[in-house]
Amino acid sequence: MRTDRRLLVLDDDPTGSQCVADVDIVLDADPATAAAALAEPGSTCFVLTNTRALDEADAVALNRRILEGVIAAGVDPATLHVVSRSDSTLRGHVIAEPAALAAVLAEHGRDVDAILLCPAMIEAGRFTRDGVHYATVDGEAIEVGATDFARDATFGYASSDLAAFLAERSGGNIREADVLRVTLEDIRTGGVDAVAGILGAARDAQWAVIDATEYTDMEVVAQAVARLEQQGRTILTRCAPSFVRPLAGQSGARVLADEDIPVGGADRLPHGLVVVGSHVGLTTQQLAVVQERSGLVEVELAVSGLLDEARRESVIVETARRIREALQASDVVLYTSRELVRTDDPAASLAIARTVSDAVVDVVSRVRDARPAWVVAKGGITSHEVAEHGLGIVRARVAGQFYAGQISLFTPVEAPDEVLGMPYVVFPGNVGGREALADVVARLAAATASRTADPAAAEPAVVDPAAERARHV
Structure with a gap:
C-alpha cells in the first residue's frame, strides 16, 4: 500500500x-x-x-x-x-x-x-x-x-x-x-x-x-x-x-475478550439499555430470544401512537419515564412494535421509518443522563441515529467486535460528559444467529456485574485519540 x-x-x-x-x-x-x-x-x-x-x-x-x-x-x-x-x-x-x-x-x-x-x-x-x-x-x-x-x-x-x-x-x-x-x-x-x-x-x-x-x-x-x-x-x-x-491494510479480526469491554464506572448505573428499531425478520427473532432469556424490563414504543400526531409527544414522554425508572433496578430493552407499517410508495415508507427513528432518538436523548452502563442499538438506521442524535457522539473509536467481523463496540471519544466512558454497541439488523443479541446482552451484563463487584476495575480507560492514532499507524 x-x-x-x-x-x-x-x-x-x-x-x-x-x-x-x-x-x-x-x-x-x-x-x-x-x-x-x-x-x-x-x-x-x-x-x-x-x-x-x-x-x-x-x-x-x-x-x-x-x-x-x-x-x-x-x-x-x-x-x-x-x-x-x-x-x-x-x-x-x-x-x-x-x-x-x-x-x-x-x-x-x-x-x-x-x-x-x-x-x-x-x-x-x-x-x-x-x-x-x-x-x-x-x-x-x-x-x-x-x-x-x-x-x-x-x-x-x-x-x-x-x-x-x-x-x-x-x-x-x-x-x-x-x-x-x-x-x-x-x-x-x-x-x-x-x-x-x-x-x-x-x-x-x-x-x-x-x-x-x-x-x-x-x-x-x-x-x-x-x-x-x-x-x-x-x-x-x-x-x-x-x-x-x-x-485499510488490516488482516484478521479483533474479537473482544470479556476484559476488553469497558463497562462500569462509579458514576454509572449498573444496568444497560438495548434499543431495537430494525424490522427485518432476523431482528424480530433475536428480540424474542432476548425476551425469553434475559429478564430485562421490556418497554414497547407503539408505532401506531407515533404516527398519530396528537398522541406522539405523550407516547415519547411516557416511554422515557418508564425506561428511567426501570434502569434503576434492571437492564432494559426498548423496542418498536413489531407490526410493520408500510405503503406501496417508497417515499412514504421512508417517511414512516423516519418518524419512528426520530421518536426512538428522542426517547434515548431523554434518558442518557441517567448514565446507563452501556447501550446496544439494533438496526442500521437506529444505531446511527441513536449514536449521533440520541447520545450526541461526535467521534468514536472502534475497539473491536463481539464476533469475528460482526457487531462493533465503539468507544466515544468526543461526546457529552454523560456519554464518555459508556461503551456503545452497533448491532446490524441483518447479522448474527437467533441467540446473538441475547448473548451480547449477557456478556455486557456479566461484565457490568464484575466491574460493580470490583470497583477498582470499574474505571473506564481514557482514550487519547492522538495517541491511539499514532499507535495504529
Whole structure:
C-alpha cells in the first residue's frame, strides 16, 4: 500500500466498521472533523452519513458535501481512496452515491477510472461467485434476489447477477455488457497481475464486479488496486464491510475478550439499555430470544401512537419515564412494535421509518443522563441515529467486535460528559444467529456485574485519540 494513502469511508449506516479495529468513526456533519482524522498518512476514517435513510437527492448532496469539505480542509485528493460503504444485501443508493463521489473527484483533477462493486461480507455468509451474489439464510446459500432483502420497501430489486443488478438499478444507463468482471479464476489463478490487468483497462468510471468467497480473494484485489494507484490510476469502491479490511491494510479480526469491554464506572448505573428499531425478520427473532432469556424490563414504543400526531409527544414522554425508572433496578430493552407499517410508495415508507427513528432518538436523548452502563442499538438506521442524535457522539473509536467481523463496540471519544466512558454497541439488523443479541446482552451484563463487584476495575480507560492514532499507524 502507498504510505501516503488515506482511506475515506462514507458509510451509509453505522455498521460498516465491523471488520476493522482502531479506526476513527465520525458522526459530525462538519467535514473538518473527518479531515482531522485523516491527517496522518495511512489513516482510515469512517464518516457515518446514514444516507440509506435519505432519499436519493439528499444522499447525493450529503456525499458531495462531505468529500468536497474534506478536500477543502486540506486532504490531497491524490492521496485518497474513497469508499462508498453499503449493504452486503445490495440495498442503498448503489448507483447515485458512487457517481456523485466520482464527479467530485473529477472536479478536483482525479478522473475515476473504475468503480468496484464488492458486496461480500464473509462473516455473515454473503459472497459472490461467477458474478452472482448470494446470502446465507438458515444455513443455505440463496441467490440474493430470492431473499427478503430484495423485497425491501425502498430499495427492492430482482437481479442476483451483479452486472445485471447494476443495469436494473440504473434503469439501463449502465449496460450489463459494459461491466467488467473479476472472477475467482482471475483472482486465484492469475493473481495480482491478472486482476490489475482487468481493472487497469477500465476508463470513465467503468463499473467492475468482484467475486469473493473468502478474505484472500479480496486481499488479492486490494493489492491490485494499490498497484494501479501507485501508477496514478484512480479507483473508487462500493462495498460491504469485508472489503474495507484489506483496503485499510488490516488482516484478521479483533474479537473482544470479556476484559476488553469497558463497562462500569462509579458514576454509572449498573444496568444497560438495548434499543431495537430494525424490522427485518432476523431482528424480530433475536428480540424474542432476548425476551425469553434475559429478564430485562421490556418497554414497547407503539408505532401506531407515533404516527398519530396528537398522541406522539405523550407516547415519547411516557416511554422515557418508564425506561428511567426501570434502569434503576434492571437492564432494559426498548423496542418498536413489531407490526410493520408500510405503503406501496417508497417515499412514504421512508417517511414512516423516519418518524419512528426520530421518536426512538428522542426517547434515548431523554434518558442518557441517567448514565446507563452501556447501550446496544439494533438496526442500521437506529444505531446511527441513536449514536449521533440520541447520545450526541461526535467521534468514536472502534475497539473491536463481539464476533469475528460482526457487531462493533465503539468507544466515544468526543461526546457529552454523560456519554464518555459508556461503551456503545452497533448491532446490524441483518447479522448474527437467533441467540446473538441475547448473548451480547449477557456478556455486557456479566461484565457490568464484575466491574460493580470490583470497583477498582470499574474505571473506564481514557482514550487519547492522538495517541491511539499514532499507535495504529
